[in-house]
Amino acid sequence: QAAARGQAHGGSAAGGAEAVSNEMQASWLCSCSQPPDMHFEDATVIQVCAPTRNEDSWEDDDDSGFGIRRSDQDGAGEPVVTGYLRKSKSHCLLEYHTGQNPIFQGSPVKSGLVMFSDDPHGVAWKKVMMHVYVNGFTCILPGDKAPLLSCLFSPFTLVERHVFPVSTQDGMVAWCSFTLTSLRLEGDRCFYFYHEGDNPEFERDQWVSRITRQVDALAVSLFPEHTISVRPVEGQAMTQRRILAGYLLRRQAEDGTAVLYCELHAHADGEAKFNMYDDERCLIKIASIGLKWRISLSTCGAEECGVFKVHNHFFRARRVQEMRIWCRAIDNLNTFLVHMKEEPSEKELELFRGAVLQVVQSLPPFEGKEPHWGPLLPLRLQEAI
Numbered sequence: 068q069a070a071a072r073g074q075a076h077g078g079s080a081a082g083g084a085e086a087v088s089n090e091m092q093a094s095w096l097c098s099c100s101q102p103p104d105m106h107f108e109d110a111t112v113i114q115v116c117a118p119t120r121n122e123d124s125w126e127d128d129d130d131s132g133f134g135i136r137r138s139d140q141d142g143a144g145e146p147v148v149t150g151y152l153r154k155s156k157s158h159c160l161l162e163y164h165t166g167q168n169p170i171f172q173g174s175p176v177k178s179g180l181v182m183f184s185d186d187p188h189g190v191a192w193k194k195v196m197m198h199v200y201v202n203g204f205t206c207i208l209p210g211d212k213a214p215l216l217s218c219l220f221s222p223f224t225l226v227e228r229h230v231f232p233v234s235t236q237d238g239m240v241a242w243c244s245f246t247l248t249s250l251r252l253e254g255d256r257c258f259y260f261y262h263e264g265d266n267p268e269f270e271r272d273q274w275v276s277r278i279t280r281q282v283d284a285l286a287v288s289l290f291p292e293h294t295i296s297v298r299p300v301e302g303q304a305m306t307q308r309r310i311l312a313g314y315l316l317r318r319q320a321e322d323g324t325a326v327l328y329c330e331l332h333a334h335a336d337g338e339a340k341f342n343m344y345d346d347e348r349c350l351i352k353i354a355s356i357g358l359k360w361r362i363s364l365s366t367c368g369a370e371e372c373g374v375f376k377v378h379n380h381f382f383r384a385r386r387v388q389e390m391r392i393w394c395r396a397i398d399n400l401n402t403f404l405v406h407m408k409e410e411p412s413e414k415e416l417e418l419f420r421g422a423v424l425q426v427v428q429s430l431p432p433f434e435g436k437e438p439h440w441g442p443l444l445p446l447r448l449q450e451a452i
Contacts, residue, residue: 160345160353161326162319163289163444165219165249171200172443177277179270180209182242183216184259197260199277202285202443204247216258219444222286222316222324222383223250223374225367226279228271243271247278250367250374250381252320279371283386285443286373289326290314290385293347295392295427297420300349305342308332310419311396313389317343318381323447327353329382331396333419334358335410339400341377356380360404364397366390388430396423 175198183195183206195206195215203219225248244261262270295313299306306312312330319325328347332340339358345351356377365376373384375394384390403411411419 162447163324163326163442164447165203165221165322165324165444169203169217169219170445171205171219172202173200175200176281177274179262179274181206181260181262181274185216185257187257187259194263197274199274199281201281204278218249218258220278220282220285221249221322221444222282222289223318223381224248224282225250225372225374226275226282228275243268245271245275245278249322250318251322252318252381283371283373286316286383287385288441288443289316289324291326291346295389295423296347297424297427300347303349305352306330306349308335308340308416310416311393311423312347314347314385315393316383318383324444325353331393331400333411333416334400334404334407337404339404341397358397358400358404360401362397362401362404364394364401366394386433392423392426395426 177199179197180194181197182192183197184192193206193208193215195208198205198207203217205214205218206216207214225246227246227248229244229246230242242261242263244259246260247258249256260274261267262274264270291314293314295311297309297311299309309330310333312328315327315329317325317327317329327343328345328349330340330342330344330349332342337359341356341358342349342352343354345353358377363376363378366372367374367376371387373387373390375382375384375390377397382393384393
């Protein structure tokens with residue numbers, strides 16, 4: 068057995084654990100009668116104000132307590148200060164949001180007439196001009212100037228194809244449609260679309276392909292550059308049982324998206340850990356999910372989507388292949404928790420890490436972010452402490 072499926076490395080689970088399929092499971096692995104234990108440390112959302120610019124970097128501004136975000140060279144050849152980051156003495160948490168008054172980047176990448184409804188029962192359809200931008204979309208009624216609907220994409224926006232029953236004057240008609248679903252802690256928000264006219268299936272697929280591409284690019288734009296790690300951080304005792312670590316996005320309340328450095332621990336005393344830190348140094352632990360022998364794990368059915376759910380927490384990986392690594396490792400931990408009562412030895416931990424690393428190294432090279440954009444969502448503005 069190994070922490071990533073399909074890799075055999077000598078360690079075996081006690082109690083005759085059977086190998087589990089390599090295929091990702093898109094449904095709940097099991098139900099959880101009790102909510103997971105959450106342990107929150109002191110966490111402060113930072114005050115930030117940073118317009119979207121080209122590739123950026125953070126640097127300290129002497130002893131002022133601020134970080135200055137500098138964009139690429141402007142026309143005069145001087146660095147441009149595009150925002151500030153209040154650094155508390157403890158730590159800071161990077162969080163984006165998709166709240167009110169969206170600001171769209173650039174020109175529309177796709178426009179066209181579609182039928183739109185926010186009614187799940189398929190009534191109250193409106194013909195609108197839909198404009199898709201790199202970070203969101205608008206729907207405008209013909210003849211109107213003000214949008215009927217304006218939304219920024221979320222990293223947790225699901226784009227799905229459907230054959231949707233539409234109520235018309237001639238009765239119920241099946242149309243090739245698609246939905247946009249924003250996964251929210253306060254309740255999901257869904258929008259429904261279909262295309263009238265010739266080749267509805269082809270047109271539907273064009274919309275789905277373009278929007279999926281933009282949601283994926285938006286999610287990637289929020290990630291710091293990093294590589295997945297399997298080794299503990301030197302000098303940080305709380306990382307010693309690490310078998311997998313890397314940046315993930317986590318869905319927050321009020322349409323927020325936090326950028327967290329997450330770490331999966333091998334089990335000890337009947338419980339594994341899914342720890343979250345403010346960055347890869349792992350100095351400050353933001354939260355921790357206790358993973359016991361009944362782990363609720365699911366992925367979504369949308370295409371090319373890196374979203375997965377651990378208990379009642381939504382996460383998004385940088386790309387689908389990395390999401391599968393996280394899910395396979397968590398799924399394997401579930402197997403170990405069921406069949407292997409003793410905690411793994413140091414030798415077995417090295418076998419687990421080697422198995423995960425082998426899968427990581429087999430991934431195709433990451434293509435990186437779009438060169439002309441920085442983060443495609445606004446940073447959350449809150450009072451600094």
